[in-house]
Amino acid sequence: xxxxxxxxxxxxxxxxxxxxxxxxxxxxxxxxxxxxxxxxxxxxxxxxxxxxxxxxxxxxxxxxxxxxxxxxxxxxxxx
Numbered sequence: 001x002x003x004x005x006x007x008x009x010x011x012x013x014x015x016x017x018x019x020x021x022x023x024x025x026x027x028x029x030x031x032x033x034x035x036x037x038x039x040x041x042x043x044x045x046x047x048x049x050x051x052x053x054x055x056x057x058x059x060x061x062x063x064x065x066x067x068x069x070x071x072x073x074x075x076x077x078x079x
Contacts, residue, residue: 002072002074003073004073007068008068013079014065016059021058029058030055040041
């Protein structure tokens with residue numbers, strides 16, 4: 001199990017690469033630097049739910065592709 005931030009970032013990267021979309025394309029549409037998107041995908045920076053939904057819209061993916069299932073997420077209740 002991993003923290004939700006890392007799982008969401010990893011899922012964003014998987015969805016983006018599955019669609020053969022470069023980081024720079026997504027970053028440009030979001031109005032951010034590609035390096036910042038890289039940190040989002042690595043789960044090293046927090047990202048707002050609004051930004052996640054913008055990414056979902058840009059990638060034209062399902063919300064289920066980005067948000068992990070609760071059993072996959074490390075929380076204080078399952079450590």
